[in-house]
Amino acid sequence: MPDGTKDLRFHRDCLTxxxxxEMGIPEGQVVERQNGSDDALKxxxxxxxxxxxxxxxxxxxxxxxxxxxxxxxxGDGDPIVSVYAYGRSGAKxxxxxxxxxxxxxxxxxxxxxxxxxxxxxxxQPQEIARVFQGAEVNRVELLPPPWIPYPVRPxxxxxxxxxxxxxxxxxxxWSKSGYNVQSILSLYExxxxxxxxxxxxxxxxxxxxxxxxxxxxxxxxxxxxxxxxSLLRKMCDPERVSDIQxxxxxxxxxxxxxxxxxxxxxxIQDDMERKKLDERIDGVYDLILQYHKMSSQGVPKRTKxxxxxxxxxxxxxxxxxxxxxxxxxYGRILNPRLTxxxxxxGPNNSFAxxxxxxxxxxxGKAYNPLFIYSRSGLGKTHLLQAIGNYVRxxxxxxxxxxxxxxxxxxxxxxxLASKKLEEFRTTYREADLLIIDDLQFLAGKExxxxxxxxxxNDLMDKGKQIVLACDRLPKEIPSVGDxxxxxxxxGLIADIQPPDLQTRLAILERKARxxxxxxxxxxxxxxxxxxxxxxxxxxxxxxxxxxxxSLMRSDITVKLAKEILxxxxxxxxxxxxxxxxxxxxxxxxxxxxxxxxxxxxxxKLREGYKGMAITRGHPRVLxxxxxxxxxxxxxxxxxxxxxxxxxxxxxxRIMLIIEEFSQPDKKSIVLLDDIQxxxxxxxxxxxxxxxxxxxDEVSERPAIFLVSVNQESLKTQERSILEREMxxxxxxx
Numbered sequence: 033m034p035d036g037t038k039d040l041r042f043h044r045d046c047l048t049x050x051x052x053x054e055m056g057i058p059e060g061q062v063v064e065r066q067n068g069s070d071d072a073l074k075x076x077x078x079x080x081x082x083x084x085x086x087x088x089x090x091x092x093x094x095x096x097x098x099x100x101x102x103x104x105x106x107g108d109g110d111p112i113v114s115v116y117a118y119g120r121s122g123a124k125x126x127x128x129x130x131x132x133x134x135x136x137x138x139x140x141x142x143x144x145x146x147x148x149x150x151x152x153x154x155x156q157p158q159e160i161a162r163v164f165q166g167a168e169v170n171r172v173e174l175l176p177p178p179w180i181p182y183p184v185r186p187x188x189x190x191x192x193x194x195x196x197x198x199x200x201x202x203x204x205x206w207s208k209s210g211y212n213v214q215s216i217l218s219l220y221e222x223x224x225x226x227x228x229x230x231x232x233x234x235x236x237x238x239x240x241x242x243x244x245x246x247x248x249x250x251x252x253x254x255x256x257x258x259x260x261x262s263l264l265r266k267m268c269d270p271e272r273v274s275d276i277q278x279x280x281x282x283x284x285x286x287x288x289x290x291x292x293x294x295x296x297x298x299x300i301q302d303d304m305e306r307k308k309l310d311e312r313i314d315g316v317y318d319l320i321l322q323y324h325k326m327s328s329q330g331v332p333k334r335t336k337x338x339x340x341x342x343x344x345x346x347x348x349x350x351x352x353x354x355x356x357x358x359x360x361x362y363g364r365i366l367n368p369r370l371t372x373x374x375x376x377x378g379p380n381n382s383f384a385x386x387x388x389x390x391x392x393x394x395x396g397k398a399y400n401p402l403f404i405y406s407r408s409g410l411g412k413t414h415l416l417q418a419i420g421n422y423v424r425x426x427x428x429x430x431x432x433x434x435x436x437x438x439x440x441x442x443x444x445x446x447x448l449a450s451k452k453l454e455e456f457r458t459t460y461r462e463a464d465l466l467i468i469d470d471l472q473f474l475a476g477k478e479x480x481x482x483x484x485x486x487x488x489n490d491l492m493d494k495g496k497q498i499v500l501a502c503d504r505l506p507k508e509i510p511s512v513g514d515x516x517x518x519x520x521x522x523g524l525i526a527d528i529q530p531p532d533l534q535t536r537l538a539i540l541e542r543k544a545r546x547x548x549x550x551x552x553x554x555x556x557x558x559x560x561x562x563x564x565x566x567x568x569x570x571x572x573x574x575x576x577x578x579x580x581x582s583l584m585r586s587d588i589t590v591k592l593a594k595e596i597l598x599x600x601x602x603x604x605x606x607x608x609x610x611x612x613x614x615x616x617x618x619x620x621x622x623x624x625x626x627x628x629x630x631x632x633x634x635x636k637l638r639e640g641y642k643g644m645a646i647t648r649g650h651p652r653v654l655x656x657x658x659x660x661x662x663x664x665x666x667x668x669x670x671x672x673x674x675x676x677x678x679x680x681x682x683x684x685r686i687m688l689i690i691e692e693f694s695q696p697d698k699k700s701i702v703l704l705d706d707i708q709x710x711x712x713x714x715x716x717x718x719x720x721x722x723x724x725x726x727x728d729e730v731s732e733r734p735a736i737f738l739v740s741v742n743q744e745s746l747k748t749q750e751r752s753i754l755e756r757e758m759x760x761x762x763x764x765x
Contacts, residue, residue: 057103057163060087060155068093068147070182073139076151077104077174084109087155091138093147098261099126102138104169105157111174112157113167114138118258127258130167136177140262143182162453166482179272181265184212195220199231211238212269237270244280251287259283362443362459363433366424370417376542378535381411384526388415388499392422395430395465395497399524401488402499403506406528407653409566412501415528416467419499423465431464437473441480457483461490464497471502471520475510485516492519507674508650529656536560536570543571549578551588558590562597573597613761615699618727618737620758622751626705628761629740630657636701636736637661644693646686648706651676664693668709681713683722690726694735702730705740716750723757 064079066072068091076089090103102116116134119126129137141147161167187207192200207213216234219227245267248260263283266276372392377385384406390398404412420434447456460466466487474481491498502509506520531539537560544551555577563573577596581588613619613632621629626649634657637643643663647654651665666679666689679685686704694700704710711719723739730737739758743751 057160058155060152062150063153064151066149068142068144068149070143072149073142076149080106081109086157087153088157090150090152091142091147093141093144095144095146100141102134105161107157111169111171112161113164114169115164115167120257130164131169132173135169135173137258139176139180140265143180145183181268184210184268187213210268215271234270237273240273241267241270244276248280251284256287363435364439366417366420366434368421370414371421372418375414375418376539378531380529380531380535384415384528387524387526388419391499392419395423396495400497401523403520403523403525404501405505407566408503409568410528411567413469416469416499416501420467431462433463434467436469437471444483460487466491467499469501471500472504472509474512481512481516488519533560539567539570540574543574554590555588555593558593613736615734615736616731618730618758619761620754621738621740621761622743623740624742626740629703629705629738630654632738633701633703634658637663642698642700645703648709681710683714683718687722687725694733696733699734701736703738707739707741708745720753727757
């Protein structure tokens with residue numbers, strides 16, 4: 033990241049920044065200043081409306097180890113946006129909230145005696161508002177919240193003359209503990225009898241609040257510090273216990289959902305790092321292949337680009353310098369090798385390839401937007417670049433941008449740092465064809481999502497073509513709102529499945545021809561057999577075999593390929609396991625990932641068994657393996673899905689589902705493919721009781737129960753207990 037840029041990464045629904053003023057917000061001229069009070073913010077907002085003021089209102093508060101700044105921008109008396117920054121001492125970054133939530137927190141701060149409320153003029157609110165897209169606020173959201181936690185002033189016992197001593201002591205104690213007791217005092221002034229009766233009710237509410245404080249204390253604070261602070265302030269008012277309880281439950285649900293989203297976001301970031309590492313490794317093998325190719329042809333061994341000094345790929349081209357003439361400040365360079373002619377079509381990808389061709393031949397008319405999704409390494413990027421290369425060749429005047437989500441993020445950060453945000457937005461919104469790869473990296477990046485949302489809307493309104501690629505469906509991208517996901521899926525969605533053996537062999541044969549490599553057919557067949565997961569693994573496997581044969585100056589043989597592709601060979605061997613499972617039996621399948629259990633499940637479906645799977649992975653992964661065979665699939669998750677059947681990690685619910693599915697007179701098989709997730713959400717003792725119940729249920733029916741487990745994730749004692757409950761199928765070495 034260049035010096036002077038801001039860290040604009042979003043954490044869940046919040047943007048981490050340094051300080052509001054460091055984001056380029058000018059102070060302007062302070063025309064009014066007030067200390068915090070019950071009506072300080074209200075008075076200033078009334079003046080703003082009355083005088084059609086343009087500028088902003090700011091509320092600043094430093095209190096008990098925390099610091100906050102909030103502002104509301106106005107244009108001619110009308111609210112535009114509201115933002116609020118909050119951070120605790122010692123924290124590296126502050127958290128910024130936007131819109132109605134920001135206004136709510138400003139109201140809460142404005143009543144604190146230490147708060148400073150100021151009115152700023154001589155600024156350009158519209159210019160400032162452009163920095164905070166998604167922070168729009170209206171007049172309704174600026175109204176005071178239904179109740180604001182005002183600062184509590186301790187009550188002196190002298191003010192409780194005439195009140196029974198025991199009750200007076202309680203009121204003083206509650207007051208010193210920070211509870212608002214004004215309602216009790218008012219009752220004593222008007223009706224002592226009613227007040228005496230209300231004390232027990234008041235005391236019960238305080239006990240509930242104390243319990244809720246304990247619950248709040250156990251919630252993970254990261255990313256939700258201000259919400260917790262807000263709830264703690266509201267907990268000063270025992271009369272609002274039901275409101276507090278509802279808000280606490282809502283916060284707890286958000287935290288639990290966001291934990292799932294954070295895990296998914298981390299997985300996506302790990303995928304990004306793995307992809308970059310694979311690209312670097314592929315670059316090394318390309319250099320070796322280039323050396324091998326030149327050696328075999330008697331060509332002088334040149335492995336560096338004469339222009340930039342960078343490494344050359346297997347074709348002798350420099351990845352950095354390819355298409356230098358077309359390089360612009362935005363987007364990425366197209367690789368001229370990735371065309372429709374070099375894309376190998378098979379049953380797994382023919383629909384996606386046809387849709388891509390139609391889009392390239394008639395941008396904005398065929399399918400818009402075109403959304404291509406598949407697991408990593410199956411050819412999404414190739415199709416995207418093929419579209420770009422076709423359009424560039426046949427319609428050179430089309431304003432085309434090929435990019436990726438991480439490239440957009442880098443460009444946005446740079447444009448903010450260099451004050452070229454308008455140039456960034458104009459460039460993207462004036463494109464005739466926009467192609468975005470790796471859309472899954474939008475996860476957890478709210479500001480990037482906002483930019484993509486507005487770019488998407490502008491281009492669609494103008495009838496311009498958009499092509500997207502992702503490793504999952506739109507609504508499966510964590511932390512992406514429905515308004516963006518629904519736009520992504522509003523056109524044609526085309527998926528790419530893993531290639532079959534014949535297609536894999538065709539891919540290797542084409543690669544050998546293009547790279548002018550002489551490789552025996554039996555070696556190509558072996559590589560195609562063992563490298564099954566994706567095209568990247570397939571081509572990488574062949575590259576490794578050729579590279580090592582060149583380094584060791586040995587012939588390319590199947591024996592050499594087996595030595596080099598040890599890991600892939602082992603994985604294929606491990607899938608050749610017994611499938612002779614018996615009715616009325618339960619099996620513990622010990623494997624690194626649910627491959628063996630899925631194969632057994634599929635084999636029984638072919639035999640006519642009725643099948644149900646409860647899977648921790650996304651259901652489409654299992655469906656890809658089942659092909660046309662049908663089964664009932666539940667997604668084991670606390671994430672809500674509009675397209676999949678889901679079940680929470682509750683042993684009672686899962687047991688009920690299994691009981692309802694199993695029928696005494698029909699053959700069935702039930703698969704639970706990730707017991708570790710259930711263990712993490714319950715207790716191991718509960719899992720054992722659950723397993724025993726299912727085993728007993730299955731033993732009296734023509735049914736089979738499979739449980740997949742990664743043995744490395746269990747303690748030795750836990751694994752031995754489960755092995756005693758079920759028959760064991762182990763992954764072969």
